[in-house]
Amino acid sequence: MNLAKNFTATAGPINWRRLxxxxxxxxxxxxxxxxLLFMNPLSQRIIFxxxxxxxxPKLVAVWTEIEPVPSLASLAPALIVTPLIYSFVFALLHPAIPGKSGLHKGVVFGLILWGLIAVFFELFTPSGLFGEPAHLLAYELSLWLAALVAVGAVLGAMYRASEEPQSA
Structure with a gap:
């Protein structure tokens, strides 16, 4: 089957107002x-x-000593722009995402995001570049999982394709 034909058959019209x-x-x-998950005092004590x-020590130095030290202001663009992009992708792929309800589709999409965004990032940067130990990597991946599944669930609950009924 032609991939482009299959994609256009499963991708539906985007409900721009809901998006x-x-x-x-x-x-x-x-x-x-x-x-909240990464910057709370408990997570900070565990991670650092x-x-x-x-x-x-390399990871700790990047976050606490090497200038410019990361701040919310320096991280905010990625934390805002990335969800805007994946929200568009969610709307585009909405009909093809497994699940009967918007909430279920959102949870599935959150799991997909975790696998594509968090696992790549954690394996590449903290682990690959900074040598973070596996148990801390697992802790951080669990934080990512909680956040991305929650965001996916909210996205799924809020977004409705044009032809879908408005009930959850």
């Missing part, structure tokens, strides 16, 4: 959840513990 509401909500929730948890 205009759902995408900014997903972006705001994404930034808020990731900030060089002695007890065995965190890579």
């Amino acid at each position: 205009a509401i759902a995408a900014p909500a997903a972006a705001a929730l994404n930034m808020t959840l990731l900030f 513990d060089e002695s007890g948890a065995g965190q890579s």
